[in-house]
Amino acid sequence: MTAGPPYTIVLGVIGADCHSVGNKILDAFFTDAGFRVVNLGVMVSRDEFIDAAIESDARAILVSSLYGHGEIDCAGLRERCIERGLDSVLLYAGGNLVVGKRPFAEIEAKFKAMGFDRVFPPSVDLHAAAALLRADIEEAVHART
Amino acid sequence: MPAPRWAVCVDIGSTFTKGAVFGFEGGEGRIAARAEAPTTPGDLARGFEAVRRELFARARANEPGFAAEDAIVRFSSSARGGLRIAAIGIVPDLTLAVARLAAASAGGKIVKSFAYTLTADDVAALETLDPDIVLLTGGTDGGDEKHNLANAAALAGARISSTIIYAGNRTARDAVAGILAGKRCIAVDNVMPEVGAVRVEPAREAIRRVFLDTIVEGKGLAALVDSLGVAPKPTPLAVFELVRALSEECPEWRDVCLLDIGGATTDCYSAVEPFRGEPSVVLHGIREPRLTRTVEGDCGLRVSAEALFESGRALIERELGSPPLEILAFAVYIGLVARYPAYLAAEARETRFDAIMARTCAALALRRHAGVLRTVYTAGGKAWVQRGKDLRAVRRVIGTGGYLARIAEEDFLARALAALVPEPEERFLVPEAPVLYADRNHVVPLIGSLAAEYPREAARLLARSLRPVAGDVAQERNRRP
Ligand code: B12
Numbered sequence: 001m002t003a004g005p006p007y008t009i010v011l012g013v014i015g016a017d018c019h020s021v022g023n024k025i026l027d028a029f030f031t032d033a034g035f036r037v038v039n040l041g042v043m044v045s046r047d048e049f050i051d052a053a054i055e056s057d058a059r060a061i062l063v064s065s066l067y068g069h070g071e072i073d074c075a076g077l078r079e080r081c082i083e084r085g086l087d088s089v090l091l092y093a094g095g096n097l098v099v100g101k102r103p104f105a106e107i108e109a110k111f112k113a114m115g116f117d118r119v120f121p122p123s124v125d126l127h128a129a130a131a132l133l134r135a136d137i138e139e140a141v142h143a144r145t
Numbered sequence: 146m147p148a149p150r151w152a153v154c155v156d157i158g159s160t161f162t163k164g165a166v167f168g169f170e171g172g173e174g175r176i177a178a179r180a181e182a183p184t185t186p187g188d189l190a191r192g193f194e195a196v197r198r199e200l201f202a203r204a205r206a207n208e209p210g211f212a213a214e215d216a217i218v219r220f221s222s223s224a225r226g227g228l229r230i231a232a233i234g235i236v237p238d239l240t241l242a243v244a245r246l247a248a249a250s251a252g253g254k255i256v257k258s259f260a261y262t263l264t265a266d267d268v269a270a271l272e273t274l275d276p277d278i279v280l281l282t283g284g285t286d287g288g289d290e291k292h293n294l295a296n297a298a299a300l301a302g303a304r305i306s307s308t309i310i311y312a313g314n315r316t317a318r319d320a321v322a323g324i325l326a327g328k329r330c331i332a333v334d335n336v337m338p339e340v341g342a343v344r345v346e347p348a349r350e351a352i353r354r355v356f357l358d359t360i361v362e363g364k365g366l367a368a369l370v371d372s373l374g375v376a377p378k379p380t381p382l383a384v385f386e387l388v389r390a391l392s393e394e395c396p397e398w399r400d401v402c403l404l405d406i407g408g409a410t411t412d413c414y415s416a417v418e419p420f421r422g423e424p425s426v427v428l429h430g431i432r433e434p435r436l437t438r439t440v441e442g443d444c445g446l447r448v449s450a451e452a453l454f455e456s457g458r459a460l461i462e463r464e465l466g467s468p469p470l471e472i473l474a475f476a477v478y479i480g481l482v483a484r485y486p487a488y489l490a491a492e493a494r495e496t497r498f499d500a501i502m503a504r505t506c507a508a509l510a511l512r513r514h515a516g517v518l519r520t521v522y523t524a525g526g527k528a529w530v531q532r533g534k535d536l537r538a539v540r541r542v543i544g545t546g547g548y549l550a551r552i553a554e555e556d557f558l559a560r561a562l563a564a565l566v567p568e569p570e571e572r573f574l575v576p577e578a579p580v581l582y583a584d585r586n587h588v589v590p591l592i593g594s595l596a597a598e599y600p601r602e603a604a605r606l607l608a609r610s611l612r613p614v615a616g617d618v619a620q621e622r623n624r625r626p
Pocket residue numbers: 016017018019020021022023025026062063064065066067068069092093094095096097098099100120121122123124129523524525526
C-alpha cells in the first residue's frame with residue numbers, strides 16, 4: 001500500500017512507559033504504509049526523540065503514551081525541538097494519554113496547546129492516521145519550497 | 146596460514162624502539178630474544194635496524210636453530226604520538242559517539258571532537274591542530290544532509306593538510322566529495338547507517354590506509370617498508386587485533402579487558418557482549434560492538450599527571466585522606482613528574498602517590514569505557530535503562546604498560562573500582578570482581594603485530610605469558626565453589 005516517497009518518521013513510547021505491544025504494531029503498520037520508521041522502542045526520553053529525528057532528518061515524531069503520564073512526559077517537547085533546531089518537524093501523539101476517562105476533545109485540545117499537530121485516541125483507525133500523516137508531511141514539504 | 150618458525154616483532158615507540166624474537170617451532174610459542182634501543186625520531190629506520198641487529202645476534206646466541214632467513218619481520222609504530230584524528234558528527238550521543246569509537250578502534254588519538262555544524266572558531270581550532278585525519282560523519286543513510294554539506298564547505302575552506310575521511314550519510318556522499326574536491330578526501334560507508342546501529346569497519350580500514358600513506362612517508366619509514374616488504378601498524382591497532390585474537394581463540398579469555406596505563410594516556414580495550422538483554426532492561430543510544438577501544442588523554446602517570454589530578458580530584462582526595470599536607474605534597478609531586486616524565490619514585494611516599502595515580506587512571510578509564518545502568522521507577526515497578534557497554538561479565542583484566550606490567554599491589558583493581566561512587570539509582574557497568582593479569586614479559590604490543598595474520602599463535606603465546614597478580618589468584622580460587 002505504498003503511495004509516494006518513503007518519508008522518515010521517528011516512533012517511540014515516551015517517559016517511563018513500558019507498554020511495547022502497540023509500539024511494535026505501529027512500527028509494522030507504518031513501515032507497510034511506506035514510511036521509513038526509526039523505532040526507538042519504549043522508555044524514550046524527549047531528547048532521544050529529538051536526537052534521532054536530527055540524524056535521520058525525520059519529518060515527524062510519533063509519540064505514544066499508554067500509562068497515563070503522557071501529559072507530564074510530553075510537556076515541553078515542542079519547545080525543546082525548536083531549541084534544538086527542529087523547527088518544522090510534525091508532532092503526533094496517541095495512546096491512553098491521560099489518566100482515567102476524560103472526553104477526548106479535552107485531551108486533544110490540551111495536547112494541541114502543547115504544540116502537537118495531531119492527537120489520537122487508542123481507538124484510532126491507523127489507515128486514517130497514516131493518510132493524515134502523509135498529507136501533513138506533503139503540505140509541510142510544499143510550504144518549505 | 147601456518148605459523149612461521151620465527152617472528153621478529155618490533156614496536157617503534159616515541160622514546161624507545163623495542164623488539165622480540167618469538168619462536169613457534171614445536172607448537173607452543175616462546176620468547177627467543179629481546180632487545181631495545183632509543184627511538185631515532187629523524188630517521189626511524191636507524192633505531193629499528195639497531196634493534197633488529199641486536200635481536201638477530203641474541204637469537205643466534207640463545208637458539209642454535211635460529212636462522213634469519215626463516216624469520217618473518219612485523220612491526221608497529223606509535224612514533225610522533227600516533228595518528229591524530231579530529232572527529233565530527235551531528236548529535237554528540239549518536240554519530241559523534243560512533244565517530245569517536247571508530248577513530249579509537251583504528252588506533253587513532255582523538256585530538257578534538259565537534260558536534261553539529263562547525264563554527265569559525267572550530268575551523269580555527271582545526272587549523273591550529275592540523276590533524277592527520279578529519280573523520281567527517283553525520284546522519285543516517287537517507288537522513289540529514291545539511292550538517293554534512295555545511296561541514297564539508299567549512300573544511301573545504303580550512304587551511305589544513307589533513308586527509309578527510311567522509312563516513313556519513315551516503316545520500317550526501319557525492320555532494321560532499323564534490324565540495325571537498327580540492328582536498329585529499331576518501332569516502333566510505335556510513336559509521337551509523339541507522340539510528341543506534343554502529344558500523345565502524347569501513348572507516349577503520351580507511352584510517353589504516355591513511356596511516357600507511359601519510360604517516361609512513363618520510364622519517365625513514367618508507368625505506369623500511371620497501372626493504373621489508375611489510376607495512377607497520379599503528380601500535381594501538383596491533384593491540385586491538387591482539388585482544389580480538391585472544392578473545393576469539395582462547396575460551397577462558399572470551400570476555401576480557403586490557404588496560405594500558407602510560408605516562409600520557411590510559412587505553413582501555415574490551416571484548417565482551419555489550420548488552421545482556423535481561424528482561425526489564427532496555428538499551429538506549431548506540432549499540433557498541435563487542436570489541437572496542439577508548440583512550441583517556443587526561444589519565445596518565447607523568448605527562449598527563451596534572452590533568453589527572455583535575456579529572457580524578459574526588460577519587461584522589463578520598464585516597465589521600467584528610468591531612469591537607471598530604472594533598473599539598475601530592476600536588477607538588479604531580480608538578481614534578483609532569484615536568485620530568487622520566488622521574489622514578491624514590492621513596493615510600495612517592496611510591497604511594499604513583500599507586501594512587503595509577504588506581505585513579507584505571508578507575509576513570511574503566512568507568513568511561515563502561516556503560517551505565519539507571520533505575521527508572523515506573524508506575525508498574527522498577528525498570529532499567531542501559532547506555533553504553535556492559536563489562537560486568539569480564540573476569541580477567543590484562544595490565545600492560547610500564548606500571549601495570551610490573552605491578553605487585555595485590556588488590557589494585559579491587560581498590561580502583563571501589564573508589565567509583567555512582568549517583569543514587571545509577572550503576573557503573575564495570576567488571577565485577579575482576580582478576581588482574583600482568584604482562585610481566587612485556588609482550589604487548591609486540592605479539593600484536595602478528596595477531597591479524599596468526600591469531601591462534603599470537604593469542605596462545607600471550608595467554609601463556611600473562612601472570613595473575615598474586616592476591617587476585619586467591620580471590621579467584623575463593624570464588625570457585
Ligand atoms: C498489557 C498491558 C500492560 C503490560 C504491558 C506489557 C508490555 N510489554 O507491553 C504490563 C502488565 C507490564 C502493564 C503495566 C502497566 N500498566 Co498496563 N496495560 C496493558 C493493557 C492490558 C494492554 C496494552 C496493550 O498492549 N494493548 C494493545 C495495543 C495494540 O494497543 P495500544 O497499546 O493502545 O496501542 C495502540 C493505540 O493506542 C494506538 N496508538 C498508540 N500510540 C499511538 C501514537 C500515534 C501517533 C497513533 C496514531 C496511534 C497510537 O495504536 C496502537 C496500535 O494499535 C492495557 C489495557 C488495554 N486494554 O489497553 C493496560 C493499560 C494501558 N495499563 C495501564 C496501567 C495503569 C499500567 C500500569 C501503570 C499499572 C498496572 N496496571 O499494572 C503499569 C505501567 C508500567 C509501565 N511502566 O509502563 C492502564 C493505563 C491507564 C491510563 N492511561 O489512564 C491501562 C489502560 C489499563 C487500565 N484500563 O487501567 N500493562
